[in-house]
Amino acid sequence: MALYNLNINGKSQQVDVDPNTPMLWVLRDHLDLVGTKFGCGIAQCGACTIHLDGNAVRSCQLPVSAAEDSKITTIEGLSEAGDHPVQKAWIEHDVPQCGYCQAGQIMSAAALLAQNPSPSDTDIDNAMNGNICRCGTYTRIKAAIHTASQNL
Amino acid sequence: MTTVNTKLDRRSFLKVSALAGGGMVLSFSWLAGCKPTAKEELLAMPKEWFELNSYVKIGENGAVTLYSANPEFGSNVKTSMPMMLAEELDTDWKMVMVEQADFYPERYNRQFTGGSQGIRQGWKPLRTAGATARAMLVAAAAQTWNVPASEITTSAGTLEHKASGKKAGYGEMASLAATMEVPEEVTLKEIKDFKIIGNSKKNVDSQKIVTGKPLFALDHKVEGMKYAAIVHPPAFGMKLKSFDKSSVSGMPGIQEVFSISLFKDDYQRNFFDTTTYPEIVAIVGNSTWEVMQAKKTLVAEWENAPESKFEMAGWGGNTSTVTVPSGLENSSRHKERMAEYVQKSGSVLRRDGDPEGAFKKAARVIERTYSAPFLAHNTMEPMNSFADVRGDNAVVYGPTQAPESIMGTLVQALGIPKENIQINLARMGGGFGRRAYSHHMVEAALISQKIQAPVKMVYTREDDMTAGVYRPTYSATYRAALDENNNLLAFHVKAGGIPETPLHANRFPAGAIDNYLAEGWDIPSNITIGAFRAPRSNFIAGAEQSFLDELAEEMGKDPIEFRLELLKKAETNPVGKDNDYVPKRYASVLELVREKSSWNSPQPNVSRGVSAYFCHNSYVAEVVDLVIKDNQPVVEAVYAAVDCGVVINPDAAANMGEGAIVDGIGNAFFGEMAFENGVPTKTNFDKYRMIRHKEAPKKIEVHFVDNKEDPTGLGEPLFPPVFAAVANSLYKATGKRYYEQPFAPQLEMQNLKM
Numbered sequence: 001m002a003l004y005n006l007n008i009n010g011k012s013q014q015v016d017v018d019p020n021t022p023m024l025w026v027l028r029d030h031l032d033l034v035g036t037k038f039g040c041g042i043a044q045c046g047a048c049t050i051h052l053d054g055n056a057v058r059s060c061q062l063p064v065s066a067a068e069d070s071k072i073t074t075i076e077g078l079s080e081a082g083d084h085p086v087q088k089a090w091i092e093h094d095v096p097q098c099g100y101c102q103a104g105q106i107m108s109a110a111a112l113l114a115q116n117p118s119p120s121d122t123d124i125d126n127a128m129n130g131n132i133c134r135c136g137t138y139t140r141i142k143a144a145i146h147t148a149s150q151n152l
Numbered sequence: 153m154t155t156v157n158t159k160l161d162r163r164s165f166l167k168v169s170a171l172a173g174g175g176m177v178l179s180f181s182w183l184a185g186c187k188p189t190a191k192e193e194l195l196a197m198p199k200e201w202f203e204l205n206s207y208v209k210i211g212e213n214g215a216v217t218l219y220s221a222n223p224e225f226g227s228n229v230k231t232s233m234p235m236m237l238a239e240e241l242d243t244d245w246k247m248v249m250v251e252q253a254d255f256y257p258e259r260y261n262r263q264f265t266g267g268s269q270g271i272r273q274g275w276k277p278l279r280t281a282g283a284t285a286r287a288m289l290v291a292a293a294a295q296t297w298n299v300p301a302s303e304i305t306t307s308a309g310t311l312e313h314k315a316s317g318k319k320a321g322y323g324e325m326a327s328l329a330a331t332m333e334v335p336e337e338v339t340l341k342e343i344k345d346f347k348i349i350g351n352s353k354k355n356v357d358s359q360k361i362v363t364g365k366p367l368f369a370l371d372h373k374v375e376g377m378k379y380a381a382i383v384h385p386p387a388f389g390m391k392l393k394s395f396d397k398s399s400v401s402g403m404p405g406i407q408e409v410f411s412i413s414l415f416k417d418d419y420q421r422n423f424f425d426t427t428t429y430p431e432i433v434a435i436v437g438n439s440t441w442e443v444m445q446a447k448k449t450l451v452a453e454w455e456n457a458p459e460s461k462f463e464m465a466g467w468g469g470n471t472s473t474v475t476v477p478s479g480l481e482n483s484s485r486h487k488e489r490m491a492e493y494v495q496k497s498g499s500v501l502r503r504d505g506d507p508e509g510a511f512k513k514a515a516r517v518i519e520r521t522y523s524a525p526f527l528a529h530n531t532m533e534p535m536n537s538f539a540d541v542r543g544d545n546a547v548v549y550g551p552t553q554a555p556e557s558i559m560g561t562l563v564q565a566l567g568i569p570k571e572n573i574q575i576n577l578a579r580m581g582g583g584f585g586r587r588a589y590s591h592h593m594v595e596a597a598l599i600s601q602k603i604q605a606p607v608k609m610v611y612t613r614e615d616d617m618t619a620g621v622y623r624p625t626y627s628a629t630y631r632a633a634l635d636e637n638n639n640l641l642a643f644h645v646k647a648g649g650i651p652e653t654p655l656h657a658n659r660f661p662a663g664a665i666d667n668y669l670a671e672g673w674d675i676p677s678n679i680t681i682g683a684f685r686a687p688r689s690n691f692i693a694g695a696e697q698s699f700l701d702e703l704a705e706e707m708g709k710d711p712i713e714f715r716l717e718l719l720k721k722a723e724t725n726p727v728g729k730d731n732d733y734v735p736k737r738y739a740s741v742l743e744l745v746r747e748k749s750s751w752n753s754p755q756p757n758v759s760r761g762v763s764a765y766f767c768h769n770s771y772v773a774e775v776v777d778l779v780i781k782d783n784q785p786v787v788e789a790v791y792a793a794v795d796c797g798v799v800i801n802p803d804a805a806a807n808m809g810e811g812a813i814v815d816g817i818g819n820a821f822f823g824e825m826a827f828e829n830g831v832p833t834k835t836n837f838d839k840y841r842m843i844r845h846k847e848a849p850k851k852i853e854v855h856f857v858d859n860k861e862d863p864t865g866l867g868e869p870l871f872p873p874v875f876a877a878v879a880n881s882l883y884k885a886t887g888k889r890y891y892e893q894p895f896a897p898q899l900e901m902q903n904l905k906m
Contacts, residue, residue: 001404018404018441025441029379034371035364037581038440039532040613044837047532075364082363091358094803097811098226099361100532100581106362121850128845132837134532134582135226136814138848140807 004064008033009077019065024048026064027074035075035103039132046131049104049111050074056111058130075103078110086110089148097135105131109145117152119145198323202330204285206259207237207278214309214323216243219253221260222270223553224357225583227808227867229270231356232801233278236271239348240282240340243322244308250356255555255575263577265553266588266683268768268865271800275863283338291335292328293320308347343798343860352803357579369550369578370610372538378407380599380609381443383433384619385454387830388679389480392431395452400435403449405442409435412598414591419564420463420471424557427591428619428680434599440610447612456480457678476678480830483525483625486650489675490627494521498646498671501657504728505667510642514633518706522630522695524875524893526825527623527684528832528840533581534616537596540606541566546573548597551580552590565594566601584815585683589621617840618832622825623684624649626691630699633667638707641667647692648673651681654688659766660738661700663731664718679827685815686868689767694820694875694893697763701880702889711762711880712746715739733766737795740857744793745773748855758788761880763873768865771795771857774813774873776849778881784905785885787817787849787878792870794854797861809854809870816874818843821896821906841896 006013008031015030027033027050036059039047043058050059051073078084086109096102105128112119112127119127124145133141198211209217218234218241234250255263261277262269286306293311294301297318304313309322343349360367385391397409414430415421433452437443459478465471511517537550546568552558555575563570580587596609611619628647635641643665647655653672662668684690704714716739721727723735742764746752754760757779764773777789790813799805822841826833834840854870879890882899890898896906 017439021439021441025439028371029439029441032373033364034366034373037368037532038370038534038610040837041444042613042836042838045532045613075362078363082359087362090362091354094352094354094358094807096226096355096358096361097228097807098532098580098582099355099357100368102361103364125846130844132532132842132844134530134584134815134842136811136818136843136848137807138814138843138845139810139850139852141845142848 008072021064023059023062047101047104049107056108085148085151089144093140093144095140101133202326207281208285210326212323214321216248221253223265223577225580228804236278237282240279241286242306268868271863287335287338288329288332289325291332292325367579370536374606377606379440380436380607381447384429389830390454391457393453393455395433399451400446403446405438406446407436424554424588426589426682483826498673501672502670507642507667507669510667511633515636519631522891523627524691526625527823528620528825529584529586531582534611535592536610537593538608539596539600541601548593549576550593551578553583553588558590584685614835621680621682624681626654628695644669646671650675651677654692658730658732663726664722686872689872693765693872697876698879737771741771741773741793749775749791759881759884761877763876765873768868770864770869772869774877776877776881789851790849792854795857796866797863799856806854810852812870816871820875820878822894824894
């Protein structure tokens with residue numbers, strides 16, 4: 001076990017965990033930030049996507065020891081009032097079905113738009129291909145990303 | 153106008169003293185309300201709630217809480233079922249917030265999500281419950297104003313007596329209304345007067361979903377809660393022999409290791425008591441990560457399980473003895489055994505006319521065999537559950553489609569009476585049938601009981617994928633007899649699977665062909681199977697509709713025209729009896745999809761396939777447009793025409809239809825689970841290929857037939873036809889027919905990129 005000082009959603013947080021503990025479980029079990037979801041544990045589904053210094057990363061493969069000096073943003077910290085253009089577009093397009101993967105989808109989409117404010121369909125496909133939606137809301141996700149892109 | 157007797161659903165009018173309603177409310181929050189955007193002014197919380205029945209309570213300020221009784225797994229019943237209540241209550245949707253009811257069979261009907269029956273079976277009872285609450289508000293106003301109830305009108309949460317000019321909000325009458333007699337009869341609205349039903353409402357949980365609020369069982373946490381992982385046998389046909397506790401007991405955060413057994417010896421299992429491994433090892437510790445680490449390290453011995461038998465209660469109450477064979481099974485051997493049935497006869501499920509005689513007279517016979525593998529459900533949220541079992545009391549909060557079934561299993565496993573077990577319904581991260589088998593909740597409860605502390609048990613993705621209750625593997629052989637003028641003389645289907653036949657012998661084209669024979673067969677297995685989105689239909693539709701496409705071509709007919717001809721015959725001069733579809737409604741979806749897809753004006757370089765199917769009381773026709781781009785098959789567009797009667801929440805209904813289409817395309821191309829010596833060959837999404845953004849159609853249109861029929865199923869019916877629409881479009885693109893699912897391996901053999 002070791003102490004780690006983390007910068008999460010603009011707040012500094014301290015946890016005492018094994019250095020190999022993935023950020024996913026630090027967030028969920030130790031910091032009660034359960035918006036970040038567990039899907040596969042091997043970075044194949046994207047449900048656990050967070051931002052590490054603005055980049056979309058899979059938190060199930062990010063050991064806490066590698067996250068100490070970075071700015072971490074989770075779905076809970078994407079916007080203060082839940083009104084990030086991506087979140088608003090998700091509601092406008094009524095995207096979610098079961099909703100379980102959507103935090104990861106939104107985090108991937110927000111990171112994409114931060115780097116590429118006007119993505120093409122192909123840009124979206126490439127950036128989002130790591131996020132599985134078992135309910136199959138892909139066409140709505142794409143439409144919502146285009147809408148969010150208009151409202152950045 | 154429809155007048156209904158409220159006795160239809162007496163249980164919703166039971167007076168229960170606690171205003172909070174069904175038992176423990178886990179996560180009450182105003183955010184659960186139906187506020188579509190954060191901008192809209194939030195309603196103030198009322199000081200007091202008045203319960204009119206188990207679905208409806210109204211605050212003194214006019215705020216309305218509607219309880220959604222069915223478990224929510226993504227089909228959006230939590231929005232659409234309350235819409236039916238709100239319509240007849242005649243309230244303003246802006247005044248409504250929705251809460252998930254706990255499992256409370258004394259107060260709610262059919263708290264079950266599956267079989268696409270939520271809306272269909274809720275249609276009358278929920279509207280009646282809403283109308284009854286409205287009638288009690290009207291009665292309260294009539295008494296207060298001393299006017300006849302028949303002269304009082306309602307609109308958007310307001311009561312009015314026009315003659316005297318008196319007006320009041322529902323909130324003002326709520327306390328008196330709650331004391332009124334429940335009327336014996338109420339009148340339901342005419343469809344043309346609907347204001348809420350048929351007008352799209354946003355998912356009531358959207359805001360919570362997009363902001364990452366706790367909604368799922370996996371998100372639940374209480375003070376002092378422990379975490380648990382499970383270890384199950386590595387192969388179907390094996391069971392636990394022993395385990396070495398000391399192999400993990402010194403690991404960080406690990407507290408206890410023990411085995412649990414789900415079924416007592418004398419327990420008669422219920423219909424959904426399909427459990428892959430009834431005895432498993434549980435590891436309890438301080439965090440999910442720590443128990444998952446220990447799970448990888450645990451030393452356990454497994455042994456081959458002998459043949460076993462158990463008693464099971466059937467769907468209709470009859471019981472049967474289920475035999476689980478011994479042995480370690482292989483997919484290659486499954487294929488060989490299924491292929492033997494192409495030559496063997498099965499048991500006759502339906503015979504019309506003289507099919508054998510007609511085949512003898514045929515100028516030519518077309519015969520094709522179709523097959524599909526086992527499929528894993530792969531819900532995005534792995535199986536998990538919270539449980540707090542201490543002494544003689546249990547609270548279980550888990551993702552389940554079938555709380556009523558798992559209650560019986562919990563009672564016998566825990567030895568605690570039903571009255572002391574509270575099941576709370578979590579939003580599910582997907583279901584697709586898998587969570588009708590909710591033994592993850594029993595596992596969590598047994599673990600909690602053993603440690604006498606609250607616990608959250610979580611499957612890894614590998615546990616989830618390898619301890620599945622899979623969609624069976626199937627095979628179907630179709631034969632058609634044609635005369636020298638290409639007239640269809642006879643039709644023969646013989647279909648089976650491991651361990652069940654997918655055949656619905658009375659479905660189309662039964663009833664449309666004079667000489668018809670349907671046979672079924674099955675091969676027992678110890679691989680556990682269960683409901684998977686549109687059970688059986690999800691295979692047989694693809695086989696049948698692929699065969700009809702090929703048959704139409706052989707007969708020189710347009711595939712839609714050919715189906716319409718058969719349906720015309722079934723309508724005007726039906727063959728046999730018990731045909732379980734309405735030919736006219738079937739034809740109407742084909743006609744609608746023909747129009748919406750501009751079927752008769754094909755585009756150059758676009759390959760099109762059509763398919764139609766009836767299941768879960770609904771009719772669906774689909775057209776897939778496919779192109780080969782950069783040597784890769786790309787689904788450009790899908791057009792669906794659906795007859796599911798009245799559509800409650802159109803945009804959400806379209807969303808679910810789109811999802812079913814994407815699901816079907818994914819499984820048609822990639823879906824496959826296989827076994828080697830009983831071991832599932834795929835354990836996670838690196839090997840088990842799921843459809844992703846890139847493979848999703850570029851465009852999906854879902855069109856609903858506008859009729860006034862009572863609503864029918866929607867979650868499943870759009871799924872089965874996709875497989876054949878894909879296969880038939882691929883044929884147009886490549887000139888090859890696709891008989892074996894998944895299609896990707898064959899396409900790769902043709903040097904196409906997948």
